[in-house]
Amino acid sequence: MYLNLDPKQMVRLNLALAVLFICVGVYSLQSDSLPISSFTGFIFAIAFMVQAYRSTEKFAAKSALSKTLTATDTSLTVKQVYYGEQEKTVELSRITQLKVADNYLAVILDGNGQGYDFQIKGKAEAITERLNEILPKALLKNSPIEQV
Known part of the structure; x- marks a missing residue:
């Protein structure tokens, strides 16, 4: 990874980004002022949740x-x-x-x-x-x- 973060920090970063994109998706449902669709926000949120799982120590031990x-x-x-x-x-x-x-x-x-x-x-x-x-x-x- 390009960032020098330990696994717990990577999990937190990815979960924070997932929450951010969930908020973007919900906000996009409420208003038409955002240039991206709510669907796109939710897709990015899912991608960051998957990446958060892959950053866990459990997954690292499983894929050693x-x-x-x-x-x-x-x-x-x-x-x-x-x-x-x-x-x-x-x-x-x-x-x-x-x-x-x-x-x-x-x-x-x-x-x-x-x-x-x-x-x-x-x-x-x-x-x-x-x-x-x-x-x-x-x-x-x-x-x-x-x-x-």
């Missing part, structure tokens, strides 16, 4: 890389929490390439350019570090992690 990326001897499991909880397990023997960017992981399977794209919370360096921790060294030797 240690819980998002896990591996066994034969599979890699990725949990996505952005758009509802979704979990996908991929066999390690099928992975031919791993691509990492900020908040993103691509797993290419069977060398055919097709696979899975995951949106996970974290910087590219942190995701790469987590993958290096949990994946077998033999897999990383044959399928290096590429940062895009």
Whole structure:
């Protein structure tokens, strides 16, 4: 985030902005002097409430890389929490390439350019570090992690 605020301050800021836009929406219903519609004010209010939830420590703990990326001897499991909880397990023997960017992981399977794209919370360096921790060294030797 561009602001140097701790999670509680981000929650308060986003909730304050949500309340402000609720007030703008209600005021816009009452008068015709505002150039934006009341619908727009309510949409912004909902967006700031969602962002306030994503700024909470509970959501941060839920989307931590240690819980998002896990591996066994034969599979890699990725949990996505952005758009509802979704979990996908991929066999390690099928992975031919791993691509990492900020908040993103691509797993290419069977060398055919097709696979899975995951949106996970974290910087590219942190995701790469987590993958290096949990994946077998033999897999990383044959399928290096590429940062895009």
